[in-house]
Amino acid sequence: MTEVLVAAATALWLGVLTSISPCPLATNITAISYIGRRIDNTRHVLLAGLLYTIGRVAAYVGLASLLLQTALSVPSVAQFLQKYMHLILGPTLVLVGMFLLGLIELRFGGQGLSESVKQRVDRLGIWGALLLGVLFALAFCPTSAALFFGNIVASLTVGSTVLLPMLYGVGTALPVLGFALLIALGSKKLGETFNAITATERWVRTGTGCIVLLVGCLLTIQALLQ
Template identity: 50%
Template sequence: MGEWSIMLMSAFWFGILTSISPCPLATNVAAISYISKGVQSPSKVIFTGLAYTLGRMLSYLALGVILVGSLLSAVSLSVVLQKYMNLLLGPILILVGMFLLELLTLRLPGKGDLIETLKGKINPQGYV
């Protein structure tokens, strides 16, 4: 067996183990029951379930790409951090201290709660 086939088989096996572990299994069941409660036809339930599955796969893929990319660039990042972080650390700590003492406040534009606004816009479609 080649090195690639061992890596692919182990990734496939870890995916299977992750999908049947208790936490993701309960999350998947809860998500499918939530998205299927507002949909009337069985074909739309299947479509929303497939959309959920595809979205979860894409998010795990993006997370994997970010993690592998960050691990591969760790050496060059450490050189940059060792060179410039001591210059940035002082101002960053001063700003964090000012936020903690409430000398500075962060006002974000927008109306009301962002999560509730998005939920109201997205939920009627049912797919997202």
């Protein structure tokens, strides 16, 4: 039970960390701009923020479930994971920690939406926030890809195909939901809050990276000694 709670809290935190990292933050700024268009309508802003969150959660849970169920449905793969999962988790966390610390760098394609997709989102009205959440969740960049893969491995370890991806998705949308709330309340602290988040992101990412790397090393050593 304790292992599941720790994994759940970690998944939520890594989701938040993903959302404030430079690459995903760019898409979240776009989402905030879209959600805040109707700043005069508090209910509209809050509902759009909620729909965006649901879209991200649905995308991550759906993709994780598809990957996990596909892997577990193949007997040879399931047996391999059951036998060697304890050996995989440690090195996976080491790689994720190195990535967060900038020791490993990857470059993916651009994150922008095509003009036709933007028009389709606009035509959906408030429901466009739901589609936007799905699209931005699936527009993986190095940070989100590494952390999402880490959550996939952790999900296999704790035997959950829904909980960890769901919490990770909630975490990635929490800052946008928070900004939607600030917009709805007409907060004058919006700019200051955004600047504070971007200023602390590097230190938060470095601290988390050190912890993840340390835990990964310890699990790896423990697995090798067994």
